[in-house]
Amino acid sequence: MIAAVSALVVAAAAAAHGEGSSGLPQLNPANFAPQLFWLAVSFVILYLILSRSTLPRIGEVLEERRDRVQRDLDAAERFKGETDSALAAYEKALADARQKASSMAKDVRDRLAADTEAERNRVESELAAKISEAEARIAATKSKALASVDDIAAETATAVVGKLLGEDVSPAEVKNALQ
Template structure:
């Protein structure tokens, strides 16, 4: 197994390297270093030392440290997610409470407004009725006063007409006529009597 390893390489390389190779072959037990049994013992000893040390460092120190960091991070993420979930539920509850309060307030406001509207309407009605009644009374009073004044005025008109007529007649015929005659003549049509 050693000869095919060195054979082709010797062919492809220049003469100097072949010389080096053969010199190395002469010195060592085998001409192919990986199969040189004299190097086995120190390699195995140092492999045991170094690999054993690596295993100790990894299993005792390095890997538990990584594991704890990873576990801590996983735990933290879990905790944060749970916290976020809780906060979201809280927000939802608050939102629902707000919505409910809002709709309650709206209903209450509507009720209040309706009550107020009804109250105002009834008060207005009452006021209107009162004013109407008062107006009706005053109207009746006024009407009565007008009727009274009218009849008074009409009576005055009769007197005025009688006075005026007697004055006119006196001027026309030159002497006085009895006021009774004049009154009769003014106040109503009657058959003419010869004067």
């Protein structure tokens, strides 16, 4: 429309200067009607070609692109959901593994403490038995030694008296003298 108005202005100016036959034919006002007719015909033909073939293809490409973007967004959302569920499963498995490891460590610690306590009790009972056995042997040895002390003292005294006096003294006499 602006082109048509500018063409009219140029044609009017050319007609005013007397340039009728020379110059550009499209600016000749006598040629405006056929030019406008062919402009309308070419516009209708171009519009029909574009609306029937080119614009539907462009629309299909745009629709396909929109569908592809939507599919990609849906796939991304699905993958995000799968990733979230996998992450939740991983965190749950990790928490379960930590709990299991903690319970296993506690069980091992408790079992080792019980084994250690049982071993300590066994060793203490063995030591107590050995101590009581040793005390019984010591008491037996002591009583035997104390019983033998009189005999040894009597023999020693007999030997000493015999050496000092030069006489033989009987062990019964020495025992009587010691008591």
